[in-house]
Amino acid sequence: MLAITRRLARRLRLLSRLERDSVPDIAAGPVRSVAIIMDGNGRWARRRGLPVGAGHRAGARALKRIVRAADDQGVEHLTVFSFSTENWGRPEDEVQELMTLFSELIEAEIDELDAEDVRIAFIGRREELNDQLRGRISAAEERTRDNSGLRLWIAMNYGGRAEIVDAAARYTGGGEEAFGALMYRPELRDPELMIRTSGEERLSNFLLWQSAYAELHFSDRLWPDFRPEDLERALEDYGRRQRRFGRR
Numbered sequence: 001m002l003a004i005t006r007r008l009a010r011r012l013r014l015l016s017r018l019e020r021d022s023v024p025d026i027a028a029g030p031v032r033s034v035a036i037i038m039d040g041n042g043r044w045a046r047r048r049g050l051p052v053g054a055g056h057r058a059g060a061r062a063l064k065r066i067v068r069a070a071d072d073q074g075v076e077h078l079t080v081f082s083f084s085t086e087n088w089g090r091p092e093d094e095v096q097e098l099m100t101l102f103s104e105l106i107e108a109e110i111d112e113l114d115a116e117d118v119r120i121a122f123i124g125r126r127e128e129l130n131d132q133l134r135g136r137i138s139a140a141e142e143r144t145r146d147n148s149g150l151r152l153w154i155a156m157n158y159g160g161r162a163e164i165v166d167a168a169a170r171y172t173g174g175g176e177e178a179f180g181a182l183m184y185r186p187e188l189r190d191p192e193l194m195i196r197t198s199g200e201e202r203l204s205n206f207l208l209w210q211s212a213y214a215e216l217h218f219s220d221r222l223w224p225d226f227r228p229e230d231l232e233r234a235l236e237d238y239g240r241r242q243r244r245f246g247r248r
Helices: 003-019 042-045 051-073 085-089 094-115 132-143 158-171 173-180 228-239
Strands: 033-038 077-085 119-123 151-158 191-194 215-218
Touching: 003 151, 033 132, 042 051, 051 077, 051 094, 051 228, 077 085, 077 094, 085 094, 119 132, 151 158, 191 228, 215 228
Parallel strands: 033 077, 033 191, 077 151, 119 151, 191 215
Antiparallel strands: none
16 A cells, blocks of 8 residues: 555656646656665765765665655656666775675565555675575565665675677677667666766766766765755756757
């Protein structure tokens, strides 16, 4: 019942936003798929004299807020960059703390996400993750696979170049569509909007294939400080843009 009520409220809010943003010379339309580079956890912690792990935990709380806000705003696919293939180069204790945090969060949040009809999927190379984390990833995907609400894609041990290289190793011809079908999750809808927090303005190897035509929005907020109103501001920014896809 909670999930149904939330879906109805979400659709009403989406219709209201579409009416508000309905301007004839704007072609962007509603945002169905959003990707977020969640950057700034370490800086957030350092500015407060806290260990970097505190920043990652604050970032996890921010993600929980934004998942719900995205669902409320009518977003259908939300893809978040949680751990890159390059992040293994960070200090070993930070990497181990992150792996523990990921495992704990899946265990702690799965009941609520399932109750809210969120469908969870992970993208990236799993073979380098520990057994416990791989098991909890698989269990979360299996438990929520029949949910029909927001699709939450978590990029873990992910790199855009690695994904393309892995696809190229399996490619036997057939053109762009056939190559795209070899991505880690071909059912992932290409993001219309890519958001990066913390004031940095680069893609950092995230969804390179899928984001060919994504609109980019850069926020000065450190990720733990990112709020639902910041997401709404990014969606409104998107709504003012024109998407031509190479056409006039």
